[in-house]
Amino acid sequence: MSELTYTSGVTGQVFDLDSKLSWGAANALRSRHWEYTLEYRGMSSPVRKAREVSVNMTIEDVDELDALMQAADSDVLLRKPGTITALSESGGVWRQRAVIVESSPQSHYRAPDANIDLTVLLMDGVWRRRLDVQRLWADALQPGLDLDYPHDYPHDYMPTVRNATVVNPMPAPMPFEMVWFGPVSKPQLTLGGNRYELDMDIPSGGYVTISSVEGEKSIILTTENGDMSNVFSKGVRTGGENGGSYIFQPIPSGELAAQWNGFGIDLTIIEEASEPQWV
Structure with a gap:
């Protein structure tokens, strides 16, 4: 993914996650998981449900971090999920509803290499993009x-x-x-x-x-x-x-x-x- 953003469901603010706040490669967003029922010789009822993933975010702007956390808390409190948008190198725009439910600082926010671990709920279980009309x-x-x-x-x-x-x-x-x-x-x-x-x-x-x-x-x-x-x-x-x-x-x-x-x-x-x- 070449570009990543989070849009608050409550405030509508768009946070660039490749700039002053960076999720890096965010490989956890590419993880995939199916739930299913095992049968005698096979499986049934495959489904992709909402799930948790962990990402690490580096911080260059504390004010931007505060704004993101405030918006993320509002999205959870009012149960209005935000949207993660991922732009692939080929130009396809992928979206999924999401909320940030946990943060764990790994260093002081003002340290040169400040970073924080986030727990993100991917609400849809799938990524979606619109094809041509x-x-x-x-x-x-x-x-x-x-x-x-x-x-x-x-x-x-x-x-x-x-x-x-x-x-x-x-x-x-x-x-x-x-x-x-x-x-x-x-x-x-x-x-x-x-x-x-x-x-x-x-x-x-x-x-x-x-x-x-x-x-x-x-x-x-x-x-x-x-x-x-x-x-x-x-x-x-x-x-x-x-x-x-x-x-x-x-x-x-x-x-x-x-x-x-x-x-x-x-x-x-x-x-x-x-x-x-x-x-």
Whole structure:
């Protein structure tokens, strides 16, 4: 990792952890751990849970240290985790919610080589980064999509064909963020055998943002004038995950044909990994 920051969940302060306060290589952030249940000849229920890691921080600015500790205490006390951001050498930005719950000075703060051991809780159990946005264009933005003769015939001259695909480049299903743009009534999108559906109308100039990230699932309507409202209940969840019509169904791996009823969609796949990339 070439850059590392901690952003307080309470104050919003961003602390550079490669400068006056430095976590160095912070190799513990790259550690990985799965919990599982052993069976007769195998395992079951693999899961990545929140966990503790230890990092050593060198100190060049005591005022900056005091500000970090004050913000970290507020994050714990008010139960609003901060965010660690790690920028890999290839430019990928990885994030995980975290809190600093313990510190142990290894020298006097004003010593030339002052340093302190920290215990950090990684709250999500995984690191996440946003992949490139994939766009499914609204019919109105695709000239020629609905060409037809000026008179009615038994069959259309050119039936509506969108021929769009989306790609999850990861080998496993991944969560996502989708933005659905109005106007559209009861919008639907089918990918990989699952139907993503909202039982509502999205007005002209409005859009709905759907997040399927574990612990952060949400469906928010934003109207043309910027008003926001929670429309979580409008997401169809028939049968739950893998039930065939689940609004938060992870995006399967590979290239997937998309079928939808003509509205605009921005899809961002959220890559999850046990550790940030090394490059």
